[in-house]
């Protein structure tokens with residue numbers, strides 16, 4: 001075994017993606033891969049079964065597509081209906097290289113913007129394919145009846161998003177995610193009626209079954225009855241979304257969790273870039289300590305709103321309308337004159353944190369610091385008129401007022417960055433297959449397409465691209481060598497996985513300590529936000545690792561889970577299992593953040609900055625994906641590096657000045 | 658602020674449930690209704706009692722998972738006009754007065770069996786969708802999105818129907834326990850689009866048959882459903898559906 005590095009991890013062998021053909025030009029890679037992939041004849045498909053965990057855009061679309069193809073699909077999700085997966089909450093829109101605006105957009109430009117936006121830490125081949133299939137996503141969704149915004153001529157409308165220079169974003173008012181998900185959900189329910197898909201609502205995956213080195217099933221807990229059961233299949237797909245809830249406060253839904261991917265990681269699936277977290281700049285600030293989650297305000301607000309804080313700390317408690325122009329600091333316009341308020345998410349977020357840390361934040365104080373900056377529409381109202389502002393942003397203003405009780409037409413909004421999306425996830429190859437054969441990972445749950453930072457309107461695109469177009473064309477290559485020998489319910493791998501899951505549940509129920517699960521989750525979240533959030537340094541990360549280890553120890557000796565584990569719904573127990581997994585994942589996130597001592601994307605390492613205080617990437621040392629292998633309980637993880645090879649794009653400094 | 662909560666507690670469908678009183682102090686006016694329940698649950702935990710089960714997920718008013726009857730009104734009655742209606746997760750404590758007594762109950766309908774306390778099973782809605790709430794198109798070979806223009810007016814009306822989040826408040830508010838608002842929203846969403854038209858009549862018959870089979874009651878135009886709908890789904894959708902139904906009956910479907 002290789003030497004221990006900083007007492008925390010070991011370095012293993014390098015890895016590479018072997019599925020994307022390397023001997024053809026980028027634009028032919030996907031075509032070539034599809035051609036090389038083995039097919040399964042329609043009559044044989046019904047003999048093959050696939051378990052899909054997750055019914056969001058990635059899982060729902062995959063379930064519908066694989067069902068249509070004739071495979072035997074079993075889809076598990078924790079909500080009461082597939083339509084409620086977290087994808088439903090996406091507001092802004094979905095990108096596609098349709099060039100409907102004749103503004104010089106192209107597959108290549110979408111590819112280029114996405115790689116650059118990800119700070120050159122994503123894989124070229126995967127991102128190119130994403131751009132390539134993007135146009136077909138829109139066609140597919142329209143055919144399903146997704147009511148995208150239209151113009152008077154009856155054609156689709158577009159807008160621009162997140163500072164890109166073309167209008168390639170398709171949207172359905174502020175409900176794009178909802179409408180796309182309803183499309184996928186309906187397609188999936190059609191397959192349920194046709195008998196190709198069976199759905200399992202209120203079922204949580206608690207363990208992965210690996211037999212003879214292959215993923216062959218899952219252990220799931222029926223949340224209504226507490227029953228723990230095993231389900232086997234020829235392949236398993238995880239489409240379980242992101243793990244941003246490790247921070248407790250985030251824009252994610254309450255139930256979002258990292259359990260499925262973490263359980264798979266423990267069984268051998270590598271975890272790619274765990275520390276890559278996206279912080280979204282325009283969320284409603286925290287109101288107090290009873291807060292359960294944070295609400296995102298669409299980034300489109302930055303098109304017309306101006307962001308500022310008082311120049312002097314002593315003005316911060318004044319009514320903002322009483323602060324004259326000359327005493328306001330429009331800091332983004334000042335520091336980044338050419339992009340101004342439209343700088344990318346990571347830059348906007350970091351600068352908001354900086355001014356608040358300087359003591360110039362506004363709004364209620366949390367732990368002694370006011371964490372909020374103004375997003376002011378006064379100029380826009382003067383320029384466009386109140387009605388025009390309302391036509392464009394009315395629903396967002398209403399939502400803001402409902403939550404904060406402030407009227408943004410009169411008083412500037414207050415916003416602050418919040419955890420929003422995780423670019424890290426299980427490592428997958430070009431086929432979306434993890435390092436465990438037969439285990440595929442799609443959507444936010446995998447690491448592949450966004451690099452160190454995600455541009456707006458690209459996650460929805462990735463979820464649907466994976467679910468409708470990529471997985472259905474790659475999983476057959478694996479399934480063609482199936483059906484695999486039937487795995488008996490008494491087979492050792494199945495029994496073992498089930499026993500492991502049951503033992504964890506029994507252990508959680510038996511501790512009977514003094515603290516609630518939520519109290520642990522909150523404490524973990526504040527450690528992560530403080531030391532592994534928007535800005536990080538070596539000492540802080542090391543401290544965080546110690547704190548997490550201590551907290552984990554306390555959790556396993558002092559948590560109390562009320563209620564019963566069997567026979568009835570037990571929400572405390574559900575949360576306990578998720579928080580237990582977050583505790584382990586959090587440590588890996590910190591180790592990953594510690595080892596990557598460069599700044600890139602949303603990951604700002606204080607030790608790596610330019611003279612002007614901007615993020616400084618280090619391409620010579622860090623142009624790789626960090627793929628972590630589980631080292632065993634209380635054993636250090638093993639780092640495998642996948643070099644990122646850029647054949648088509650020249651690595652450049654991202655500058656927005 | 659301080660409130661008294663009267664909360665329905667029940668173990669599983671069939672077993673007896675009852676309202677229980679809880680006093681709660683120190684609630685921030687800025688907290689949401691569900692955050693207030695989180696605080697109550699932490700307090701119950703500290704007292705060694707079992708927390709109250711209730712559903713929620715996105716807490717942004719869009720997933721449709723939450724839903725409580727607050728003081729007799731599904732999702733609560735936050736403001737004077739119907740467009741003030743919202744999901745339970747977007748109700749805030751500042752709309753209550755210090756010292757208020759608030760009654761909290763689950764959705765009540767025979768088609769939505771109670772799982773525990775305030776959590777009900779709404780799978781009947783999924784089965785209505787399975788009966789025909791989709792457009793029959795397979796993945797992979799759709800025509801270019803611009804091949805079929807949709808008049809903006811139809812697109813907008815279709816969108817408004819598509820905004821239904823399937824929360825079930827309409828059923829909980831209806832004295833007949835009817836799910837016509839939900840069903841008609843889907844019929845209208847798909848029925849107004851050229852892509853959905855070929856299946857319109859079959860869709861409406863199949864979905865309505867399933868609706869009845871699930872044990873939802875019939876619609877007698879009371880309008881309570883639209884009055885509580887958090888997404889403003891209007892009664893016009895029911896009229897649209899009835900016209901489709903008449904056509905279907907005429908064709909003998």
Ligand SMILES: Cc1cc2nc3c(=O)[nH]c(=O)nc-3n(C[C@H](O)[C@H](O)[C@H](O)COP(=O)(O)OP(=O)(O)OC[C@H]3O[C@@H](n4cnc5c(N)ncnc54)[C@H](O)[C@@H]3O)c2cc1C
Nearest residue numbers: 054055056057058078087092093205241443444457459460
């Ligand atoms: C408020 C908000 C706004 C956003 N806006 C945009 C936008 O405008 N544009 C954009 O491109 N992106 C946006 N995003 C990001 C985007 O919505 C998500 O990244 C994407 O929808 C994730 O899709 P998914 O299918 O991978 O996962 P999800 O939709 O999160 O689905 C996860 C599924 O897995 C299931 N699941 C999870 N864990 C388990 C388990 N252990 N057992 C069983 N089932 C499990 C869940 O039940 C669910 O069905 C937004 C995100 C948020 C939070």
